[in-house]
Amino acid sequence: xxxxxxxxxxxxxxxxxxxxxxxxxxxxxxxxxxxxxxxxxxxxxxxxxxxxxxxxxxxxxxxxxxxxxxxxxxxxxxxxxxxxxxxxxxxxxxxxxxxxxxxxxxxxxxxxx
Amino acid sequence: xxxxxxxxxxxxxxxxxxxxxxxxxxxxxxxxxxxxxxxxxxxxxxxxxxxxxxxxxxxxxxxxxxxxxxxxxxxxxxxxxxxxxxxxxxxxxxxxxxxxxxxxxxxxxxxxxxx
Numbered sequence: 001x002x003x004x005x006x007x008x009x010x011x012x013x014x015x016x017x018x019x020x021x022x023x024x025x026x027x028x029x030x031x032x033x034x035x036x037x038x039x040x041x042x043x044x045x046x047x048x049x050x051x052x053x054x055x056x057x058x059x060x061x062x063x064x065x066x067x068x069x070x071x072x073x074x075x076x077x078x079x080x081x082x083x084x085x086x087x088x089x090x091x092x093x094x095x096x097x098x099x100x101x102x103x104x105x106x107x108x109x110x111x112x113x
Numbered sequence: 114x115x116x117x118x119x120x121x122x123x124x125x126x127x128x129x130x131x132x133x134x135x136x137x138x139x140x141x142x143x144x145x146x147x148x149x150x151x152x153x154x155x156x157x158x159x160x161x162x163x164x165x166x167x168x169x170x171x172x173x174x175x176x177x178x179x180x181x182x183x184x185x186x187x188x189x190x191x192x193x194x195x196x197x198x199x200x201x202x203x204x205x206x207x208x209x210x211x212x213x214x215x216x217x218x219x220x221x222x223x224x225x226x227x228x
Contacts, residue, residue, distance in 0.1 A: 032212065043117070043203055043219030044156075049212075087154055093212040100161065100169055101212050106154040 002027040006090050006104035013080055014112050021075040021107050023064075023090035031092040033057075033066055033073040034101065038087040047075075047088070082111045116140050117220035119204050125226045126194060134189045134223045136204030144168075145187035146205040146217065147179060156203070162187055163209055191225075199227045 007022040025031065032051045036044040048057030053068035062077045073090060090104040117138045126132050138145065146169075147159040161169035165181040176192045191198060201222045208215040 034212065041221070043205075043221050045219070046216045089156060091212075100158050100171075101217065102158075103156040106156065108154070 002031070002092060002102050004090050004092055004102055004104035006107050008105075008107070009087075010108040010110060012110045012112060015082055016079045017111075019075070019077040019080045019084075019109070021088055021090075021109070022072070023074055023104060024070070024072045025090075025092050026071065027092055027094075029094065030068065031094050033064070034091040034093065035062070035064055035073070035075050036089040036091060036103075038089065038106070040086070044089065080109075080111050082113055085109055085111045117204055117206055117218050119202075119220040119223050121223060122221065123224050123226075125228065127228055128194055128196060130194050131190070131192045132194060132225070133191070134202055134204075134225070136187050136189070136220060138185055138204075138206040138218070138220075140206055140218060142206040142218075143184060143209040144207050145181065145184075146207075147187065147189050148203040148205065148219075150201040150203060150222070152200070160187075160189075194225075194227045196227050199225055201225070 003026045034049045035047040037047045038044045048059040050057040050066035056065045064073050064075045087106045087108045089106045091101045093101050120135045144163045146161045150156045159173045160179045162181045178190045181187045201224050203222045204220040205217045207217040
C-alpha cells in the first residue's frame with residue numbers, strides 16, 4: 001500500500017537557522033505530494049504542493065521539490081522564524097478518482113529566539 | 114466567518130456512552146471528510162462523502178457512523194465509546210476532483226477523551 005515516511009521529531013532550531021524536514025514515500029505510480037502545517041490548537045493548512053516530477057512547491061519561504069528518482073519531497077526553509085513553530089505533515093494523493101490524502105507521522109518543529 | 118466548523122471543541126465522556134460530533138462547511142464544497150489524529154499526532158482518514166454519498170470508508174469499526182444530511186454537513190456518531198477512541202477528530206472539505214486540484218480545508222478539531 002501507499003505510505004509516507006517523515007523525519008522523526010521533535011526538531012528544535014534557533015531563529016534564522018536553515019531547516020530541512022525529510023519526507024519519502026512509497027506508492028504505486030506517481031502521486032501528488034503535499035506539505036501541511038498544523039499550528040498549535042488549529043486544524044491543518046496546506047503549505048505547498050507539487051503534482052509532477054521536478055515540480056517545486058513554495059510558500060511563505062518554504063520550498064520542496066518532487067524528486068521521482070528518490071521518491072522524496074523534502075521541506076526546506078533558509079531562515080526560520082519563531083512563528084514557524086508547528087507540526088509539519090508530508091502527504092501524498094493520487095489524482096484519479098480516489099481523493100484520499102495519506103499522511104506521514106508529522107514532525108514537530110520548535111524555533112527558539 | 115469560519116469556513117469549516119466543528120462542535121464541540123472538547124468532549125469528555127465515559128466508556129460505553131454514545132456521542133456525536135458535528136461538522137459544517139460554508140465553502141460550497143461537494144466533498145467532506147473525517148480524519149482521526151491519535152496521541153502521537155498520526156493522522157488517518159476515516160470517511161469521505163461526496164454530495165451526501167459515502168465514497169471512502171477506511172476500515173473503521175462500525176461503531177462509527179457518519180451521517181450527511183446535506184452536502185454542507187457531515188456528522189460523526191460513535192456508539193459504545195472505548196478508551197482507544199480518545200483522539201482529535203478533524204473534519205475537512207474540498208471541491209470534488211482530488212487534493213492535487215482542490216485544497217482540503219480543515220476544521221479546528223474536536224478533542225475526544227474517553228474515561
